[in-house]
Amino acid sequence: MFGQCTPIRLALLALALLCAPAAQASDLYQAYQQALDHDMAYAAAQQRQLAAAEKPPQGLATLLPHLSLESGAAWVDREHSGAARRNRDNSNAYALVLIQPLLRWQNVIGHAQGKALGTAGEIDLLAARQDLILRVADAYFELLLAEDHLHTLDQQVRTLGQQLDKAQRFRHEGSGTENEVQRIQARHDLAHAEQIAASNALRLGQQALARLTGSMPGELARLDQQVVFSGPQPARLDAWTDQARQHNLKVQAAEVRRLIAGQEVEKQQAGHLPTLDLVAAHGRFASVGGSLYDVTVPEEKYTQTVVGVQLSMPLYAGGGTSSRTREARALQGAAEDELEDARREADFMARQAYLNLTGGLSQYQALQQALRSSLSNLRITTHAFEAGARISSDVLDAEQQVTRTQQQLARQRYAILQAQLRLMAASGSLGDDSLKALSALLAERAQG
Helix, strand or coil, X not given: CCCCCCHHHHHHHHHHCCCCCCCCCECHHHHHHHHHHHCHHHHHHHHXXXXXXXXXXXXXXXXXXXXXXXXXXXXEEEEECCCCEEEEEEEEEEEEEEEEEEECHHHHHHHHHHHXXXXXXXXXXXHHHHHHHHHHHHHHHHHHHXXXXXXXXHHHHHHHHHHHHHHHHHHHHCCCCHHHHHHHHHHHHHHHHHHHHHHHHHHHHHHHHHHHHXXXXXXXXXXXXXXXXXXXXXXXXXXXXXXHHHHCHHHHHHHHHHHHHHHHHHHHHHHHCCEEEEEEEEEEEEEEEEEECCEECCCEEEEEEEEEEEEECCCCCCCHHHHHHHHHHHHHHHHHHHHHHHHHHHHHHHHHHHXXXXXXXXXXXXXXXXXXXXXXXXXXXXXXXXXXCCCHHHHHHHHHHHHHHHHHHHHHHHHHHHXXXXXXXXXXXXXXXHHHHHHCCEEECCCC
16 A cells, blocks of 8 residues: 555665755655645545545445335315215325335445445545656656756857857967858857757746646755665566555556456345345324215324334346346456456556666666766867867867766656656555655755
């Protein structure tokens, strides 16, 4: 379940807490808390859970006594044919009627179904909460990446602007060429166009997160670039897939619905069984006035109490009971298939998240090495340019390679965190505590 602590979940929580600085800016967990109060999809899930919570008492009600007050009144004018007799009178009655089911097997099954439906509603709400965590995390990390991208392009545009000024000055001084100026100008114009697109993407990212939280995001806590990631524990794929096939929330919900479908078959078959009820009634009956031509009929009043049992034995209902039983069996088969499909989907999601996480960690290490190589190449190229052995476009190529690698590295950091969340979701262990631990990896963005 959502708050369940498993060895796998505890291992992921420990992984998320590695190198965790204190978060002071608006962080991921705070954004999630805001989304709990604002997101309409989650609000609808809460209402559906409230509706499902009424199923158990509705099922119980079919086993409890039913008490009703019944009354009636009639006016009668009778004329006997062939005889000179005519009678007019009116009567009224009221009574309290109690019916207590004694033997209604379909009601017993319905009560069990009500409790199962209440459980299914709780699981569905947990799944909606889990889905909200993933949606908030995706929007949050996409916004951070958009901020990183725009910040990088701002720096790139400034650097290219400085290089363009230098190239134009060198050309006027006679030590540069027009071709060099145009090459830098083209790079500057392209970077400026990408800057405009990145600025628009940033605004869209802010709107996407605001749609979930209800307010425009301000300064966001972000991931420390020196964070250290570790692989999932246990480091066996089958351990994760086994847990996913058992504890994934969609699998749990499908198991409950398979149970309900099986109960529905029994419930419809019970339509062939007899029913037995205890019936008790207490009431007052009155026949008021009346006449037989010139003779007045006296008023009659009396009180009556009746207690007994009522047996009903179904004999034939037009084949409806048998048809409904066949329908229930078909739906039971569908529920079995949906359960197996949920297990397969959970297995696939766990495999996908596990491979994305482990592969992402390897790619992250490769990108770190690529960044070190790119920085080294930039230093060598810059020194060569200053010594006159290289042209400025070589320096720009080296700078662009560094920028591109830094951007890929930033995206990979966020991808690793998203893979961690999805692995926990697939295994049924993603909850508020795990998100809070992951949010601890975020720190206030350094100014500058």
